[in-house]
Amino acid sequence: MANLQDVARAANVSKTTVSRYLNGSLDLPARTAGAIDEAIRKLSYVPNAHARRLSLGRSDTVALVVPDIATPFFATFVAAVEAEADQRGLTLSLHATLNRPDREMSYLDHIRQGHADGLIFITNHAGDAGLVEKINAAGPCVIVDEDVAGTCVPKLFVDNETGGYLAGKCLAQAGHRHVLFIGAGEQMLSGARRFAGFRRGLREGAVGDLRIERHCGSYTLETGREAARAFIAQGAERPTAIFASSDEMVIGLFEVLHAVGISVPHDVSVVGFDDVGPLHLFAPGVTAVRQPVRRLGKRALECLLDFKPGEPGTLPEEELLPVTLIERDSVAPPI
Secondary structure, three states: OOOHHHHHHHHOOOHHHHHHHHOOOOOOOHHHHHHHHHHHHHHOOOOOHHHHHHHOOOOOEEEEEEOOOOOHHHHHHHHHHHHHHHHOOOEEEEEEOOOOHHHHHHHHHHHHHHHOOEEEEOOOOOOOHHHHHHHHOOOOEEEEOOOOOOOOOOEEEEOHHHHHHHHHHHHHHOOOOEEEEEEOOOOOHHHHHHHHHHHHHHHHHOOOOOEEEEEEOOOOHHHHHHHHHHHHHOHHHOOOEEEEOOHHHHHHHHHHHHHOOOOOOOOOEEEEEEOOOOHHHOOOOOEEEEOOHHHHHHHHHHHHHHOOOOOOOOOOOEEEEOOEEEOOOOOOOOO
């Protein structure tokens, strides 16, 4: 393929002259301009838009780092960011880390080398000092969904505590006093806030003594399965209701409960969180706290483009998007 130097040589002008002519910063005599146009036509020269953007100090590319792209939550989030980027004439550079710290660090180094104008970053594990340092040095960046404590960038989350509160109050009002929470541990912002809200909702809505059990793990099918096996092993001492705080956990939970003939909600009530997967197609449909995932993706890009590093007050340090409880048929009074 012909390059800028080939065009300059064919038109008998300098490479700089061709470049400035093409970007509109130089007026040339008609004869010279015609020679450049003729050279471009003969050589079938196509300007390198990426190189031009880099010469102007930008790439018009946004980097998106996510733990996974296989789950409904992250697939929907990525699609929403992609759609918003397309509306703004931007390219999205997607990096799936498999939730591995080494891959996160590698991608952050790549992005820092100037391959993107900004970064939307999601992790699904607790951060450390090394991750904090790299994010703070990455340039324009927005952290979404899960916090990396110590980072000095805008942060966009859903209202996890209110989500937990809605789940707890729903179960308490149905008469449940012995309940199980399945979710992340205290080291994760989402896990800590969902559990705090869940406990508050139960205490406000319940009459009498409460017993709250907690099974901590990652937001995966396997954690849901593990929690279900532990629940089954309790026999007659089992909780009467479960709050499984992700779609993946709900799916793993139902898989194991169904295999041993435990019926929802006859034997145990269940409330989920996310409501991005097809929880309405379960038998019964699962009551769940719904995250506004598409809005989360759109707003993440808006926040990134509005962020001006070094200008305090440009954006709030933390922004919360509201959640809603979608009631279906998986909650009933305990027998």
